Amino acid sequence: MKILLALLTLLFLSSCASSDIWGWYVIDPTTKNGWINIKFLINGMGNTILVSLIAAGFSIALGLLVALPALSHRRWLRIINRIYVEFVRSIPLLPMLFWVFYGLPIIFKSMGLDIPIDPFWGAVITLALSDSAFTAEIYRSGIQSIARGQTEAARTIGLSYAQTMRYVILPQAIRRILPPLANQFIYIVKMSAFASVIGMQELTRRANELVVSEYRPLELYTFLILEYLVLVLIISAGVRWLERRMGADERN
Amino acid sequence: MTDKKIEMIDVNKWFDDFHVLKNINLTVKAGERVVICGPSGSGKSTVVRCINRLEEHQSGVIRVDGVELTNDKAAIATIRSEVGMVFQQFNLFPHLSVLDNLILGPMKARGLSRADATDRAMHYLERVRIPEQAGKRPAQLSGGQQQRVAIARSLTMEPKVMLFDEPTSALDPEMISEVLDVMVSLARDGMTMIVVTHEMGFARKVADQMIFMDGGEIVESGPPEPFFTAAKSARCQKFLSQILQH
Numbered sequence: 001m002k003i004l005l006a007l008l009t010l011l012f013l014s015s016c017a018s019s020d021i022w023g024w025y026v027i028d029p030t031t032k033n034g035w036i037n038i039k040f041l042i043n044g045m046g047n048t049i050l051v052s053l054i055a056a057g058f059s060i061a062l063g064l065l066v067a068l069p070a071l072s073h074r075r076w077l078r079i080i081n082r083i084y085v086e087f088v089r090s091i092p093l094l095p096m097l098f099w100v101f102y103g104l105p106i107i108f109k110s111m112g113l114d115i116p117i118d119p120f121w122g123a124v125i126t127l128a129l130s131d132s133a134f135t136a137e138i139y140r141s142g143i144q145s146i147a148r149g150q151t152e153a154a155r156t157i158g159l160s161y162a163q164t165m166r167y168v169i170l171p172q173a174i175r176r177i178l179p180p181l182a183n184q185f186i187y188i189v190k191m192s193a194f195a196s197v198i199g200m201q202e203l204t205r206r207a208n209e210l211v212v213s214e215y216r217p218l219e220l221y222t223f224l225i226l227e228y229l230v231l232v233l234i235i236s237a238g239v240r241w242l243e244r245r246m247g248a249d250e251r252n
Numbered sequence: 253m254t255d256k257k258i259e260m261i262d263v264n265k266w267f268d269d270f271h272v273l274k275n276i277n278l279t280v281k282a283g284e285r286v287v288i289c290g291p292s293g294s295g296k297s298t299v300v301r302c303i304n305r306l307e308e309h310q311s312g313v314i315r316v317d318g319v320e321l322t323n324d325k326a327a328i329a330t331i332r333s334e335v336g337m338v339f340q341q342f343n344l345f346p347h348l349s350v351l352d353n354l355i356l357g358p359m360k361a362r363g364l365s366r367a368d369a370t371d372r373a374m375h376y377l378e379r380v381r382i383p384e385q386a387g388k389r390p391a392q393l394s395g396g397q398q399q400r401v402a403i404a405r406s407l408t409m410e411p412k413v414m415l416f417d418e419p420t421s422a423l424d425p426e427m428i429s430e431v432l433d434v435m436v437s438l439a440r441d442g443m444t445m446i447v448v449t450h451e452m453g454f455a456r457k458v459a460d461q462m463i464f465m466d467g468g469e470i471v472e473s474g475p476p477e478p479f480f481t482a483a484k485s486a487r488c489q490k491f492l493s494q495i496l497q498h
Contacts (some may be wrong), residue, residue: 152306153343153402157409158333158361167356171347 008226026216027223037210041223044206048231051120051202052189055127059188060181062128063135068165070140081136088133093191097126101198123195123202127188134184142177143169175246182239186232193228203227256315257282257413257444258303263312265298272298273309274468280413280461285445287455287476290465291491296448299465300415303446304335317412333361336406340418342398344390350377350401351386354408362409369408376404380434396427400434414438416447450495456480464488 027041028034066084069077101122108115117125146169154164196205207224211217258280265273272295280286288296301307302314305321305328314321316331345353354373358364364372377383380400382393390398399419406414416435420428432454439445439458449455455462455476462479464472464487472479472488480496483489 147341147343149339149341149343150345153337153339153345153405155306156304156332156335156337157357157405158329159357160329160361163360167360168345172345 008222022219023216024219026210026214026219037214038223040210041203041206041220041227044201044203045227045231047120047200048189048192048202051123051127051195051200052185052192055124055131055192056185056188058124058128059131059135059184062132064139066132066136067139067143070136071143081140085133085136088129091130093126093130093194094197096130097122097194097198100126100129119195119198119200122198123192123200126194127191130191131184131188134187135181138177138180138184139173142173142180145176146172178246179239179243182235182242186235186239189231189235190228255281257284257317258446259313259315260299260302261313263299263302263309263314265295265302265307265309272468273302276312276470278463278470280444280446282412282444283442284460285439285458286447286461286463287459288446288448288463288465289450289452289455289491289495290463290471294465295468296463296465297417300337300417300446300448303413303415304332304337306337333409334412336409336411336414338399338402338406338414338416338419340421342390342395342402342422344398344402344405346390348389349386350382350388350390350393353390353401354405357405357409372408373404376407377401379407379437380404394427395423396430399423399427399431403431403434403438413444413446416445416449418448418450420449420451452480452492452496464491466491 025031025034027038029038066081070081070085072078101117101119104122104125105115105117150168150172151164154168159167192202193204195202196208199205203224207220211220214220256279258278260276260278263273263276264271276295276299278286278299288299290296298307302309302321303316309321317334319327319330321327321331344350345356348356351370351373354376355364355366355369358369358372359366362369374383374386377386380403382397382400382404385393385397385401390401393401403419419435420431423431428451432451435445435447435454436458445458447454447459459476462472462474462476463470464479464483464485466487472483472485479488480492483492
C-alpha cells in the first residue's frame with residue numbers, strides 16, 4: 001500500500017511539469033485555479049461521510065430488528081426474516097436508489113402523504129435498506145454464536161426475553177458483532193458514490209461535475225479514487241483498533 | 253399451598269419422531285430429595301428440563317407448587333421464579349463478575365435494589381464458601397468454584413425447588429466433592445431437590461427417592477435401600493453394577 005502511494009505521488013509530481021498527455025495542472029495546489037478545484041472536490045467529503053454515518057446508524061438499528069425474528073423458534077417469524085434478507089440482498093443498489101428516489105414519493109402521494117425525498121435522504125434510505133440485510137446476518141451469526149446455555153441460564157433466573165437479550169446475550173455478542181459491523185461501514189462509504197447519480201453533492205458527484213467543465217477525466221478520477229482510498233484506510237485503521245480492543249477484552 | 257411441590261402425570265414428549273419421555277409419573281413432596289440416574293439418552297435430563305419449561309411436553313400434566321405448566325407465559329414465569337436450575341456446563345455469564353452474575357436475577361427479575369441484591373448475593377456466596385471470589389470473572393475460577401457460583405446464583409432467587417442436571421459431570425475428579433458438599437448441606441437444610449447424577453455415594457447420603465430411567469421410561473423407583481441392594485429390574489441391576497464398580 002505504501003509503495004502504491006509513493007508511486008502515485010511520484011506520478012503526480014513528475015506530471016505536474018507541463019506535458020501533452022498529462023494535465024495535472026487541474027489539481028495543482030500551487031495555482032489558484034488548481035487549489036479552487038481541489039477545495040471543490042474535497043468539500044464533497046462532508047456529505048459522503050454524513051450520508052454514510054446516518055445510513056450506518058439506521059442500518060444498525062434496522063438490522064437488529066430484522067435479525068431478532070431469525071432467532072425465534074417460531075417458523076413463520078424465521079421465514080419473514082429469510083424473505084427480507086434474500087429479497088433486499090438481491091436488489092442491486094442502483095435500481096433500489098432509483099426506486100426510492102423516483103418511486104417512493106409516488107407511493108407516499110397515493111397514501112395522501114406529502115413527503116418529498118431529496119437526494120440526501122434518498123441515498124440514506126437506500127443505503128440503510130440495502131445494508132440492513134447484511135447487518136441482520138451479522139447480528140444473527142453473532143447472537144447464535146453465544147451458547148444456548150446462556151439463554152437457558154438467564155431464563156431460569158427469571159429474566160424475560162428482552163432482559164436476557166439486553167443483559168446477557170447482546171453484551172457478549174457485541175464483541176463478535178462490532179468488528180464485522182464496522183467493516184460493513186466501508187461498504188456503505190463506497191456505495192454512497194451511487195448517490196451522485198441522483199445529484200447528491202458528494203465526492204463522486206463533484207469529480208463528475210469538474211470533469212465536464214475541465215475535461216480532465218484521468219487526473220480528476222485519480223484524485224477521486226485517492227480520496228476514497230484515504231477515507232477507507234482511516235476507517236480500516238479504526239476497525240483494526242476496535243478488533244484489537246475487543247480481542248483484548250475477550251481474553252480477560 | 254400444597255404438600256406436593258412437583259407433580260408429573262402421564263407426561264409424554266417427542267423430539268420430532270423420537271419418543272423421549274414415555275408416560276412419566278413423578279411426585280415430589282416438599283423437602284423431598286429425588287435422585288434420577290440412568291444411561292445417557294434415557295431422558296433423565298429432559299424430565300428435569302420439562303419441569304421449568306426449558307422443554308415443552310406434548311401430553312400429560314406437570315404441576316409445580318400447584319401451578320400447571322401450559323403455554324401461559326405468566327404461569328411459566330411464576331414457576332421459573334420458584335424453581336432453581338444448575339446445569340452441567342455451569343452456564344455462568346462470562347462477561348460479568350461473580351457478584352454481577354448473582355445480583356442480575358434479584359435486581360432485574362425481583363426488583364431488588366443493588367445494595368439489597370449485593371447483601372443477598374454475598375450471603376449465598378458465603379453459603380457456598382467462596383465470598384472472596386466475588387470480584388473475579390468466572391473464567392478465572394476453577395470448575396468446582398464455577399459450579400458453586402452457579403448454585404449460589406440459583407439460590408439468590410430463593411427458589412422452593414432446586415433442579416440439578418448432572419452438576420458434577422463436567423468437573424475434574426478432585427473438584428467433585430466440593431460441589432457435592434454444598435449440595436448435601438442444601439439437602440440438610442430441607443431444600444426440595446431433583447438431582448440427575450451418577451454420584452451414587454451422594455445419592456445414598458441424601459436421596460429419599462431413587463429413580464432409574466432407561467429408554468424414556470421410569471423403569472424403577474423407590475427409597476434408596478431396596479433400590480441399591482435389591483433392584484427388581486434386570487436393566488437397573490446391570491446399570492448399577494456398572495457404575496458402582498468404580
